[in-house]
Amino acid sequence: MxxxxxxxxxxxxxxxxxxxxxxxxxxxxxxxxxxxxxxxxxxxxxxxxxxxxxxxxxxxxxxxxxxxxxxxxxxxxxxxxxxxxxxxxxxxxxxxxxxxxxxxxxxxxxxxxxxxxxxxxxxxxxxxxxxxxxxxxxxxxxxxxxxxxxxxxxxxxxxxxxxxxxxxxxxxxxxxxxxxxxxxxxxxxxSLQIYRCMYNFDIRLPVFKDGASDSGTFKNVLRCGIARHAKELESAKALVDGKLVAEDQHITSEGTHNVELLLPFVSDAYTGASSSNEVAGLVVFTGSICASAYLGPKESASQAICDLKGDIVSSMRSRLDIICDDAEDKVTMASDHVGESTGDTLAGKAIHQLNLQELRKPYCLTFPRRVFVPWQSGIFICDYLQPMETFEDLKDRCKEMMAMESPIENSEILEPETEAPSIMAKSFWDIIHEDPTSAVIESKNTTKSTERDYGGKPKSSGFNLVTAIFILVLALLLGYATIDFKPVKPAH
Incomplete structure (x- = not known):
């Protein structure tokens, strides 16, 4: 208390x-x-x-x-x-x-x-x-x-x-x-210490066929996946400045401390189900998150690690909430103006309402990108930029939400995440029984890519075979002709 x-x-x-x-x-x-x-x-x-x-x-x-x-x-x-x-x-x-x-x-x-x-x-x-x-x-x-x-x-x-x-x-x-x-x-x-971590993640979530009507929505599938990943993250070990630290250890050195999280090998509870007929599709949530935490002078390093893990999970949830809030605003605007498109919709549904069990084509979405804004005494806060937003939108939010009166220079804003996290949803057909059409397209793209890597022009494999046979036959004919028309030496 x-x-x-x-x-x-x-x-x-x-x-x-x-x-x-x-x-x-x-x-x-x-x-x-x-x-x-x-x-x-x-x-x-x-x-x-x-x-x-x-x-x-x-x-x-x-x-x-x-x-x-x-x-x-x-x-x-x-x-x-x-x-x-x-x-x-x-x-x-x-x-x-x-x-x-x-x-x-x-x-x-x-x-x-x-x-x-x-x-x-x-x-x-x-x-x-x-x-x-x-x-x-x-x-x-x-x-x-x-x-x-x-x-x-x-x-x-x-x-x-x-x-x-x-x-x-x-x-x-x-x-x-x-x-x-x-x-x-x-x-x-x-007196606050700064701990920072670049966390890479690749979360794969199956979409089950027999789920409830609302359990397979984009919002619920991602929420469950983030909650499941948060439990796995709790058992992760941490390296602080390249060294494994004890739970009760206090770090007194100044400057920003770099943290690397080491996730243990865990058995995936969904591995067996992913190959059965209970799966309708797959959601791949991948990307990199720049997490940061601030620690008091009398707190141990274990508290900093706990705060970093919390920052990672909170950042995932915040980005999901921002996308869903934005989708709800667009739906409201569309209902006020009949006939207008909501933008981020599929089959007439907003993103957060999209039922992934009904998805038949691959669907990709980029999450907001995290940026750091200077606040007080070397301390940073963060904000999330949608693909179409600029630093001016960020400044307006900081002024309104955080009552920041001092002007923010663009050069002071940090962009540690070069690429924002993204998700891709694939249908069951694309996962288990690969779509022949997509396979052909992928094969063509691979061939073209390989040819470009070697700097050559596209060539026909059938043409190459005919040319080789033609050259071989021509060589044989020339050989026989040389023997037949060889000059005869006069007898002595």
Whole structure:
């Protein structure tokens, strides 16, 4: 259980100064930090305000409740105004949760959305029902879950400006109970260690014929495959800077630490089924992921490895969610404009609704590419670029989601993934009984490729055989002619 919390002083004080200068009566946002199950301390790296809703209104406001009849009578007798009861805090929990979901995709390993903060006077905070606040915290926890989440706790930070003070509470997500915890500020970001890993993967997933109507959809097949791969990844060993490290070892050297994950040889549970008549097709999910994790000075190397593994799995899931969200948006736009094409559809279905059991032709899709964006004190966040997106789209998202005010130079954005992960879905016919047409095409392509490799021109094998026979016959005829027409020597 979290008993004490340390916040990054530079970031938190900067936010407090901006809030005082803006004179906004209330504000809600999310907390970026880290809570470890092995420690009773929490770390807060930054507070990110939730942007305005689609309607242009803030996600948090102070609302004055109308005075009851008894309060009016008391106010009249005492000669006081009936409007002296402090306003309560009104929060758009769904909008805050959606903001948390979007931001969680942009965080590297070792960083999470760990709670909610409120900017409001203390009187308004006390006038607000605790259930409203805990409901917001619970919505954020569900929208932005952690990899292997073992903690049923999130933080609530109340920044009061009347009087001016910071109050931190530990909220139990399940029950909604709140407990105060110690809070202080210090320097955190400058002491974080960086661990980075280039992870190559090749996941092959069978599509079964007898599955339920929705179990063979593109979205569900990939989700199950990622979950299965995440379990295999848990047992992977790691080399840090080329050396095998112990679980409780602490690495004190500075700079970026390169990690290589070694997956054990495991028996594929689907190998037997892949050759039977239960399989309708195959999905190949392959690519390279540049994973990154940030570790505190007192954490062991095993925690960094765990955070890296979590970053890999989270990156896979985030890319899948982005593709599905984009497909849903296109379907919505198409329904609003009858007759328009949704773009990424097949047989009238969006990508996430595509039933792979019905697929009869190979289908290939490229996933969004991960890029790194500088954030604070040498720390990077990430974003994902679709094939048609540019750095300008990325900058707009960082400004809106992460409240980044400083301009981002294109030269500062890192692109460690040269090629984005992709999937290919093949039908059962193409896998077990190779399509003769595709085999002929492949054979032709191979022949042409071989000829190009040697710098020659396409030649006919039949023509070469006839030429060889012709030359052989010609040689024999010339031989016989030489013997027949040989001059006879005169007899002596």
């Amino acid at each position: 979290v008993k004490s919390v340390v916040g990054e002083e530079s970031q938190l004080k900067s936010l407090e100064n901006r809030l005082f200068q803006s004179s906004v009566p209330s504000q809600v946002g999310i907390i970026i930090g880290k809570l470890s199950p092995n420690s009773d301390r929490g770390f807060v790296y930054d507070l990110i305000p939730t942007p305005l809703t689609d309607g242009g209104s803030p996600a948090c406001a102070l609302k004055s409740e109308p005075a009851t009849r008894e309060e009016k009578k008391k106010g009249t007798r005492g000669g006081k105004s009936s409007n002296e009861s402090p306003p309560s805090i009104e929060i758009d929990s769904d909008w805050v949760a959606e903001h948390a979901r979007q931001v969680s995709r942009m965080l590297m390993g070792g960083m999470h959305v760990i709670g909610v903060y409120l900017w409001a006077p203390e009187s308004s905070f006390k006038a607000t029902s605790p259930s409203i606040i805990s409901q917001t915290v619970r919505a954020v926890a569900r929208a932005a879950p952690w990899y292997n989440d073992e903690i049923d706790e999130r933080l609530l930070i109340h920044i009061s400006y009347s009087p001016s003070r910071w109050i931190c509470r530990n909220v139990m997500v399940g029950s909604g109970n709140m407990r105060p915890c110690d809070f202080k500020m210090g320097k955190l970001l400058a």
